[in-house]
Amino acid sequence: MQPCPYCERHFRNKQAVRAHMKHCPLKYSGNMTNMEKMFLRFLKLLPRMMQENGKVTKKDVMRYLKISEETLEDLKVWMRKTGYLEIIKFIKKAISMERSGRQV
Ligand SMILES: [Zn+2]
Numbered sequence: 001m002q003p004c005p006y007c008e009r010h011f012r013n014k015q016a017v018r019a020h021m022k023h024c025p026l027k028y029s030g031n032m033t034n035m036e037k038m039f040l041r042f043l044k045l046l047p048r049m050m051q052e053n054g055k056v057t058k059k060d061v062m063r064y065l066k067i068s069e070e071t072l073e074d075l076k077v078w079m080r081k082t083g084y085l086e087i088i089k090f091i092k093k094a095i096s097m098e099r100s101g102r103q104v
Pocket residue numbers: 004005006007008009020021024025026027
């Protein structure tokens with residue numbers, strides 16, 4: 001397994017990593033802050049977290065992003081300030097409504 005140096009996703013070989021890097025979302029994130037990068041990683045992992053656990057807990061996020069509780073709090077504050085938290089809430093709500101069979 002070969003990791004992408006930008007997003008740390010793993011691929012079966014170097015050729016697969018090269019192909020992925022042509023459009024890796026984190027490759028061109030040089031101007032981004034660490035919070036933005038962390039948020040992108042969170043977004044990328046969200047479908048997987050929801051698939052595995054049905055809902056996402058604080059512990060899941062800490063485990064998947066390999067961050068401490070303090071860092072997670074910082075990320076939450078940042079998400080609230082930027083308005084991204086509203087989007088995440090909307091996505092989570094939409095998914096849980098879809099699961100319970102209702103229309104969104
Ligand atoms: Zn990548």
